[in-house]
Amino acid sequence: MQLSERDITTREVLDWKGIHLFHAPGSSCSQKVRIYLNIKDVEWTSHPVNLMLKENISSYYLGINPRGLVPCLIDDGAVHIESNDILVHLESRFPEPSLIPAEHNDSVSDLLRHEDNLHMALRTVTFRFMMPTDEPPKTAQDLERYANQGSGTVGGVADAARDREIAFWRNMLDGGISDEAARAAVAEFRAAFEDLEQRLAGSSYILGNQLSVLDIAWVIYVNRLALAGYPLEHLHPRLAAWAATLKSDPAFAPEMALPPPFAARVAAHQEALAQAGRSLSEVCGLTT
Ligand SMILES: N[C@@H](CCC(=O)N[C@@H](CS)C(=O)NCC(=O)O)C(=O)O
Known part of the structure; x- marks a missing residue:
């Protein structure tokens, strides 16, 4: 825009x-x-x-x-x-x-909108399960x-x-973010990820066999959910394999790892959540 x-x-x-x-x-x-x-x-x-x-x-x-x-x-x-x-x-x-396959030229903005609509849900998951919020942000x-x-x-x-x-x-x-809001956000992702899992059944990438902006947009969300403790491999194995392949690409790799000082804070926060039985899987009732 x-x-x-x-x-x-x-x-x-x-x-x-x-x-x-x-x-x-x-x-x-x-x-x-x-x-x-x-x-x-x-x-x-x-x-x-x-x-x-x-x-x-x-x-x-x-x-x-x-x-x-x-x-x-x-x-x-x-x-x-x-x-x-x-x-x-x-x-x-x-x-x-090209990162927009010709046959998707007209539909790509609509396809990307679905991902953008989940942005508040992403922030909800991030602030609830990754960021220690001792003080309001x-x-x-x-x-x-x-x-x-x-x-x-x-x-x-x-x-x-x-x-x-x-x-x-x-x-x-x-x-702050209630359990109910956290569960609703994770449920939105689960539905979207099930759809992506189906799309990846017959192709290497989301829009077929060519890498596209859809892969770039979604892999960041998929990676963030996994970092927040979502059991990706267990629930969506094809999506997990697709994300791992992209993560090994030098254009993606630096953007999919947490910066070291932040990684340490996230790990400590998640350890505390796990000890209290308040991890993403536990709050959202997902089996791992
Ligand atoms: N729909 C927007 C969302 C942008 C957005 O929410 N960015 C976040 C970082 S990922 C931000 O700037 N947050 C501001 C804040 O944390 O105060 C986009 O796709 O650019």
Whole structure:
């Protein structure tokens, strides 16, 4: 989705030349775009956004992406948000090797939407089963800033997506993620993964025998669920094998492993959950 100039209050980016990416290391949506850029060997300028330091809700960054989300691509001064739309946009700029099979040209955005619709579920699983949340990730003051900086518009229209983001963090602040919400999120993934398991019955990749943007998008979610403790191999063996093959590819490998300091925190958190009988499998009643 390309923003209109009036959505952007940090005006300097409008003059930037070439490909620039605002992104964060552990962000699933950033990982997708970086894998794409690796595969296509695109030259790009990196603008890391530290989500832990809440740089994404600074007035500078909200002036670029009014949703306060990473990734955000600047292509010769045009600002693109939403990772799947960014992939489709990049495909028009860098068509070789093709990552959208010709027969799926018209349907690819719809197919990717299913994955994007699960993003809040992904965040729910991540915050419940991977991140120690001793303190709420965003305070009431942060949410105030979030709601009041940047243009607050996308395409010149007040942006409801930002309200949904703020509602998620407010819920975290008000009581965190309930067992019921965690189970509902995991059930959404289980249904999606069963569908992917069927698709992989007769082909190497999701859209047939050619790697596509669908594989890039879904493998990050599949990998994240496995890292959160979802019994992938047990429930969806073909999907687990497909993810392992992609993980061995040098374009994917660095994006599918947790960065070391984060890995240690996640391991300690999961150990504590397991000891309390509160792991993903236990809370969601999945056999391992
Ligand atoms: N639908 C969006 C979702 C982007 C998103 O939620 N990004 C996360 C990181 S994966 C983020 O920026 N979170 C902000 C935060 O943690 O405050 C996309 O596909 O780009």
